Amino acid sequence: MIIEENPIEKQAMKAFHEGFREEGLKLQEKFVSAFRREYAEKDHCPCKKACRYHGNCKECVAIHRAHGEHVPNCMQPMINRRLKILSELTEHTLGNE
Incomplete structure (x- = not known):
C-alpha cells in the first residue's frame, strides 16, 4: 500500500471538494481500513532517520506541534x-532573497 498520494484518499478529497461529504467519508474509511490491515505489523513511517518516535505519528506530531520549530520529516x-507550486507565482524569487 502506498500512503503518499494514495488514489483512494485522493478520490475522497475530490468528493469532499465537490460537496459529496458522505461519499468522501466512505472513501476515507476504505483507506483507513486498508491502512490498518496493511500496517498492523509493518513499519509505515517513511522517515529515513529513525528516532525514538519512529512510526508513532500521534506522539511525533504532538511533539512538533508543541515546539513549533519545524514539521516532522515525513511531512x-x-x-x-x-x-513549490506557490513559489511559482513569483518565479521562485523567494529563495533568491
Whole structure:
C-alpha cells in the first residue's frame, strides 16, 4: 500500500471538494481500513532517520506541534511540493532573497 498520494484518499478529497461529504467519508474509511490491515505489523513511517518516535505519528506530531520549530520529516516532502507550486507565482524569487 502506498500512503503518499494514495488514489483512494485522493478520490475522497475530490468528493469532499465537490460537496459529496458522505461519499468522501466512505472513501476515507476504505483507506483507513486498508491502512490498518496493511500496517498492523509493518513499519509505515517513511522517515529515513529513525528516532525514538519512529512510526508513532500521534506522539511525533504532538511533539512538533508543541515546539513549533519545524514539521516532522515525513511531512516535509509534501509541504515542499505545495510550497513549490506557490513559489511559482513569483518565479521562485523567494529563495533568491
